[in-house]
Amino acid sequence: MSPSTDVASFHTYLSSARRIVALCGAGLSASSGLPTFRGAGGMWRNYDVMRLATPEAFKRDPGLVWQFYSMRRHMALQVTPNKAHYALAELARKHPAFLTLTQNVDGLSVRANHPNDSIRYLHGSLFALRCSGYLCDYVDDQNFADPIVPSLAVPMAKKTVEQRAPGPASGQSDGGTPTEETLVYDESVELQALQLSDLPVCPKCQQNILRPGVVWFGENLDLDMMDGIEHWLEQPADLCIVIGTSGLVYPAAGYAHRVKELGGKVAIVDLDVSSGGWSSNIFDWVFEGDATKIVPEILK
Numbered sequence: 001m002s003p004s005t006d007v008a009s010f011h012t013y014l015s016s017a018r019r020i021v022a023l024c025g026a027g028l029s030a031s032s033g034l035p036t037f038r039g040a041g042g043m044w045r046n047y048d049v050m051r052l053a054t055p056e057a058f059k060r061d062p063g064l065v066w067q068f069y070s071m072r073r074h075m076a077l078q079v080t081p082n083k084a085h086y087a088l089a090e091l092a093r094k095h096p097a098f099l100t101l102t103q104n105v106d107g108l109s110v111r112a113n114h115p116n117d118s119i120r121y122l123h124g125s126l127f128a129l130r131c132s133g134y135l136c137d138y139v140d141d142q143n144f145a146d147p148i149v150p151s152l153a154v155p156m157a158k159k160t161v162e163q164r165a166p167g168p169a170s171g172q173s174d175g176g177t178p179t180e181e182t183l184v185y186d187e188s189v190e191l192q193a194l195q196l197s198d199l200p201v202c203p204k205c206q207q208n209i210l211r212p213g214v215v216w217f218g219e220n221l222d223l224d225m226m227d228g229i230e231h232w233l234e235q236p237a238d239l240c241i242v243i244g245t246s247g248l249v250y251p252a253a254g255y256a257h258r259v260k261e262l263g264g265k266v267a268i269v270d271l272d273v274s275s276g277g278w279s280s281n282i283f284d285w286v287f288e289g290d291a292t293k294i295v296p297e298i299l300k
């Protein structure tokens with residue numbers, strides 16, 4: 001049977017769902033201005049971002065990988081949560097048995113006041129740092145320094161863009177459209193060939209460099225967190241709401257399949273559902289479009 005696009009039937013089901021899981025990906029934050037991983041947004045300078053998100057890349061060229069993550073930290077601090085983050089956070093606050101599993105590392109759900117006890121950060125956080133040495137257990141979960149060290153300052157340049165909302169400081173472009181100056185990442189500044197001595201050093205062991213507290217390909221997710229999720233899912237969820245993820249990365253994508261296998265229903269909000277790794281028969285509802293528009297509509 002083909003999935004429904006009917007918001008009313010989704011609302012009816014949502015209002016009676018006792019246990020709900022939301023599985024989120026980069027599409028949730030796309031309208032805030034953060035690029036996704038695959039498709040058009042999947043490149044940084046000339047690098048495939050998926051090839052930078054690996055322990056091998058960090059071992060080979062930690063300076064390159066740190067410049068990529070410094071840019072990501074900086075961008076995440078510049079942008080704000082969008083209406084989808086707020087709608088999800090509100091439902092999580094109101095619903096007695098709600099769990100968000102987010103693959104996003106940008107911190108935007110926290111800033112939208114998502115309750116901490118009902119969200120799990122599957123792939124860590126851009127604002128966590130840990131020692132890259134195997135024998136040192138140093139972790140700093142809340143590091144918002146920007147830049148972390150002077151050599152990781154992010155090159156930014158002024159750019160004139162069309163204004164989002166009218167304001168007193170606006171100029172006029174040639175076509176008469178209000179404009180404003182904003183700072184954007186400056187790709188014309190060449191990447192630096194950084195040495196280990198330019199990178200942040202672990203304050204505990206004072207030997208190894210720090211690394212971003214994210215989960216790269218081939219690395220395990222936090223085992224305690226995974227046990228907790230498994231435990232939560234043992235009581236079957238009635239509904240899984242998938243938001244802006246291509247469903248290509250595991251174990252994250254597997255959680256939506258698990259809800260389905262245990263008898264729950266699955267809905268997806270995504271700009272382009274067919275471009276990802278989802279099989280067509282998993283979804284009971286498909287809402288194709290921008291998460292920031294659709295999520296508040298279906299969750300109200």
Ligand code: BJW
Nearest residue numbers: 025026027030036037038103218244245246249250271291
């Ligand atoms: C919009 C939108 C708008 C756009 N509105 N929508 C089972 C089978 C096969 C392989 C494996 C398996 N189990 C494990 C693996 C290996 C591997 C894996 O999954 N590989 C696959 C690629 C094949 N998994 C792992 O290695 C994981 N570790 C693990 O399982 O350990 C045990 C183990 C190890 C080795 C072998 C076997 C077992 C770890 C995965 C870590 C992923 N890390 C990254 C980087 C995090 C740090 C960082 O941010 O830099 O996580 S990779 C990257 O992909 C990032 C994301 O969280 C993740 C998912 O991407 P996401 O969010 O889905 O983004 P996109 O770009 O793919 O999709 C965006 C979607 O939004 C699209 O659909 C758009 O259409 C949509 N969209 N704008 C709504 N406005």
